[in-house]
Amino acid sequence: MHGNKAYTEIAPRLVGLREAVDMTVDQLAEKIGVKPETVALYEEGETEIPVSYLKDVATVCGVDLSSLITGQEGHLHDYTLVRKGEGLSVERRVDYDYFNLAARFTNKMMEPFLVTVPAKDLNELTWNEHNGQEFIYLLEGKLEVWLDQKRHKLEAGDSIYFDSRIPHALRGLDGESATFLDVIS
Incomplete structure (x- = not known):
């Protein structure tokens, strides 16, 4: 959406x-x-x-x-298979593209998303914090992850796991978007 x-x-x-x-x-x-x-x-x-x-x-x-x-209940209890490009588009942040990869599964203990974050200037960072934990695995591009005032640069194949209560912000680097798997619990 x-x-x-x-x-x-x-x-x-x-x-x-x-x-x-x-x-x-x-x-x-x-x-x-x-x-x-x-x-x-x-x-x-x-x-x-x-x-x-x-x-x-x-x-x-x-x-x-x-x-x-x-607006509909998830109905799959054993597994859900999502083919490439078929995740449920979710409006989470205006400037990010989020696709829920398990929308039809019920009683989830985590929420997996495929996320694309655009490149942006430091003054355009969007900060977030919420309960739970978060795991990011970078698939494409270069990603800058801010955890409070600490900056971490990720390249394809890198991952980071953190407490989501820490204020965090993300941006693609080198003028390119970054795409990653984001799992929130």
Whole structure:
């Protein structure tokens, strides 16, 4: 999903899910560790909704992340096979391309994505932090990974595993995009 359409489709599902589990905005905010204003903002459907936030809401409310993203329950329990180019496109960040590689699998313990990050200037970095852990395996290009104020340069075949609560930002290097496998738990 690309553009504001993703936000407007997911936001009502967030509201409906919260109401279905009989939680107020304040209660949900407390359970996932964000401010009530953040919950309200994402439920309005006018701004980017990070997949890490969606994952936290899904976990707290006892549903599969795929149901929030697609509006349909995942239905595969044993395995899911995703062919090249067939991952579910997810609007996580405006400037990144994310494809969920296990959207149809239920009760996931991790979320695997194929991500492409463009080259950008340092002043254009988009910072993120969320609960859980993250594993990045670089497939193509060169990637700069910032973990707080520490900069790490990865080349194809390199990987990094980190605590996602550390503020982090990514960018492609040498004027080129970088593509990587990103697994979030």
